[in-house]
C-alpha cells in the first residue's frame with residue numbers, strides 16, 4: 061500500500077524509470093568495471109563519459125545486448141544503483157516495478173529480468189512487452205478493438221507491433237536500431253575516407269547532422285578520426301547527404317520490420333492502420349525524416365509520439381494501474 065510504483069524501460073542503450081506521469085531517470089546502461097577484480101567503478105552517465113578513454117585495467121561495458129541481459133550480475137548491480145538513486149536514501153518500503161522486455165523473449169530471459177529486478181530491491185516485479193508499453197505510453201487506445209501500429213525504434217532493436225484489446229496481435233522484431241546506424245557511419249567513413257572514427261563520434265554525427273531521407277537541409281560537421289594508412293589523427297567534414305547514404309542499409313532493415321508486421325496483420329485491423337497510421341517511439345524515432353522515410357517505404361503514414369524516448373517507461377508505469385486488463389490478453393504480465 062505504501063510501496064512506490066515504478067515503470068522501468070530496460071533497453072539496450074538506456075534505462076528509463078517513470079513514476080505516475082513523470083520520468084525520474086534516463087541514463088545509459090553502461091558500467092565500468094576493473095578487469096581483474098571485476099569491481100564496479102562507475103555506472104550510467106558517469107561510465108559513459110569514460111567510454112573509449114579508460115586504461116587497460118578498466119572495461120566499459122553494456123550488460124544488455126539486443127534488449128536481453130547478457131551479464132546478469134552487472135545488470136543486477138546496475139539496476140540496484142538506479143533504483144537506489146530514484147528511491148533516495150531513507151526508505152521503508154520496497155517499490156513495485158513493471159519492467160519492459162523485448163517481444164518474443166524466451167522464458168529463461170524473462171526469468172533473468174524478473175530475478176534481477178527482485179535482487180536489485182523490488183518487492184514485486186511485472187514484465188511487459190516493450191512494444192505494448194510503448195503503445196500505452198504513446199497514448200494509443202490499446203484497450204479498444206481498433207488496431208494500433210506501434211514502431212519502437214531503439215538502440216539495438218526495432219519492434220513493430222499491432223496492438224488491440226490490450227494485447228499484441230502481430231509483431232516483428234529486427235536487430236537494427238541506433239547502434240547499427242552508428243556502425244554504418246563508421247563503415248562509411250572508413251571506406252570513403254580511410255578514416256577510423258569512434259562509436260561516440262559516429263553517434264554525434266548521426267544526431268547532429270544525420271537524417272533518414274532528404275529533408276531539404278544540408279548540414280556539415282567536422283569529424284576527428286585516425287587515418288587508416290598513416291595512423292595519424294585527421295579531420296574530415298561530413299554532410300547530411302553522406303549520412304543519409306551511409307544509413308540506407310540499416311534503415312531498410314528497420315523498414316522491413318514494419319513491412320513484416322503489416323503482412324501478418326489480420327485484414328480487419330489492416331484497414332484501421334491504413335486510416336490511423338503508425339506511431340514511432342524509441343530514441344531512433346528522433347532521427348530527422350525517419351517518419352517521412354517509413355511512410356515512403358510502407359505507404360502507411362508515420363507519426364512521432366509526443367515523448368518518443370519516455371513512452372515505454374510511461375507505458376510500463378501506466379500498466380501497473382491496469383494489470384488485470386492487460387493480463388486478460390497477456391497472462392504472464
Ligand SMILES: Nc1ncnc2c1ncn2[C@@H]1O[C@H](COP(=O)(O)OP(=O)(O)OP(=O)(O)O)[C@@H](O)[C@H]1O
Nearest residue numbers: 071072073074214215216217238342343344346347
Ligand atoms: N536525436 C536523435 N537522433 C537520432 N538518434 C537518436 C537521437 N537521440 C537518441 N538517438 C538514438 O537512440 C538510441 C537509443 O534509443 P532508446 O533509448 O530508445 O534505446 P533502448 O530502449 O535502450 O534500446 P532497445 O529498445 O533497442 O533495447 C541510440 O542509438 C541513440 O543514438
Ligand SMILES: [Mg+2]
Nearest residue numbers: 071190214342
Ligand atoms: Mg527500448
